[in-house]
Amino acid sequence: MLSVIYAILFYVATAILVVGVGMKIRKYARTPAPLKIPTTPAPTTAWGVVLRMFREVVFFESLFKSNKWIWLFGWVFHMSMWLVLIRHIRYFIIEIPGWLSFMQPFGIYASFGMALGLIGLWGRRFLVERIRYISNPSDHLMLALLLTIVISGMLMRFVARPDILSVKAFFLGLLRLRIETLPADPILLVHLTAVATLMIVFPISKLLHAPGVFFSPTRNQIDNPREKRHLAPWAAKLEG
């Protein structure tokens, strides 16, 4: 019964995540940017924009310019999250390739980075007057949710290990539309419930910053308005 509930939960969560984010991305992609508004100095070539975007999403360049503490906590959290996510690939494939085994220790200890980053960011929501002012309940809940995921994950790795092979079998089964038995380990269930919740709220929350940044006209536009005429379809109709 438990396995069935969680199987349904993850199918639904995945569907909402993929369809929801997909629809949002389609919306962003289809909405025209009527004017050239890159924040200058901006790159004058497409490659330059790719580089700018790369620096933005890999190094958080603008955030670094802005505030070193937010940058430190935010960057450590996000980069650690990638390492942890990569490590989790092992639960969805049968044969573990060499590079994934190599990543394993990094992925494990990166969890501390995630926790540290989240605690730092959350601390600022209480300690810095300006950030306290702009925080909504949902901002706190999001951090609570992420921290729940991280801490429950760390507990399973460092304190009370569940039957991880069964967990893997369960997820491999889901990929093949079969429902295997999920161990009824309370920490595991907390972890999985929180992850599914995160997937479900992704397309209706501020987590949309992840796809959003790629569609930000101030960051993704080429600075060439004099050389190349830019015209939105609805604006072209004005010229009629």
Add this chain to the structure above:
Amino acid sequence: MADGDDLRKMEHPLDIPCLRPGAMEGLEPFIAAPEHQAKLGFPGELVPNWKEKALEKMAELAEKNRAFQVYLDACVKCGACTDKCHYFLGTGDPKNMPVARQDLLRSVYRRYFTFAGKYFPKLVGARELTEEVLHEWYSYYHQCSECRRCSVFCPYGIDTAEITMAAREILDHVGIGQKYSNEIIGKVKDVGNNLGLNPKALRATLEDLEEEIEDDTGISVRLPLDEKGADILLVTPSADFFAEPHIDGLIGYAKVFHETGASWTLSSYASEAANFGLFIGSYENMREISLRIRKAAEDLGVKRIIFGECGHAWRVAYSFLNTLAGPFDFLDQNYPIPQHILEYTWDAIQKGKLKFDKSQNDHIRLTFHDSCNVARASRMGDMPGGQFEIPRNVIRAVCNHFYDMPDETIREATLCCGGGGGLLTDDLMDLRKKGASPRMTALQQVTEEHGVTHMAAICAICKTQFSKVMPVFGYEMDSIVSVHQLVSNAIILTGQETGEDGNEDEDGGA
């Protein structure tokens, strides 16, 4: 409301204040009268179905403008922008923090257009649109100069100016317009410039200037108006025709054109570079004003268009003119379309076409204020950042004593003058003084360190704003100068008697 006499003493230009909730609450610039609204195609007063209309407009903007759509979704409330707005630094009002300013509109957007906001409004800070909210918008979206400093520092590039423009556009569509901006746009449509200066008066002004230059230099320098067949159409902010120090800049352009032997003209039909359509976020109005420039260029049969010193005008010209009024197939494609007067002057300097006596500016110890729209929304020259280098190059070519203000207050991080974005009106003087505080504090630092006496700017709004607020901070009102005023001081016109200084090395030592 205090008239700026409760100015905060700042330790340094970016000194973060403690929050003072409500400090600027209720500050509203004068509301546009029905006749001002009508000329722009907006209802004259608050329409009965304002709520429906406002939400309709909001939905339309989300459909038509990707920035609006993405920026309303993407903010994570990280706080990176919270200390970046000069109005927040100057007032301490938390609603002047960029994210909080955006949230005034985002909260309404969420309530009506997002799942979370519809079903869990409290959780995500969503709220109903009420008449009070409309007035809160009117107040705080007229405490933003659309300077984009926050957008530099946002990890997603969220540009509060886009939200401010959208909010003003929505307000205009329900009948709440700002008198200052909308009245001026009406004048441009009626007469051709923000001042309502008619062709006759303009011609008289230009003739006076020609006389003044001849008296000063003994050389006849022309300021042509409506001359068909000229090569270059100069479009400059109308403040250049009458205000100080703007007018000295105009004299500078004329001298540069004279020395380079250019055939140029001003247009009475397009006697305005400024385009307040930008400030109110109205594509249609911005386009209509831009099309006047195209028409003037076509009617006069010019080959090139050059813009004078004006910040937001250069944004509209550089970034939008091709979009709004292009394509400019009929102009000479060998030159940038449009070109900035500083690009033109710097090019002439590099080619050795201009001679200077830099010592003519020795009474000035100078710093340079990067105007926000030039710095963060445009470019000069071929390289990114040319908008910072070219003005400084020209200044160094004509001026011996130049010192930059602290790095975190110039170039892309430049602080707004406090009067941009449609706020250059007396009914917002308190806000303008407070908003200028960070810039003025940066200026005071270079005054202490290097004895700086003057600040140059390349924006009509900056110049007017500073000449008003600098006295509050202990400077003479003529401490603000045009860059081309410095060029004008130093330039030696061919045939000009230079008196006893004539034999001095005109490069001055660089």
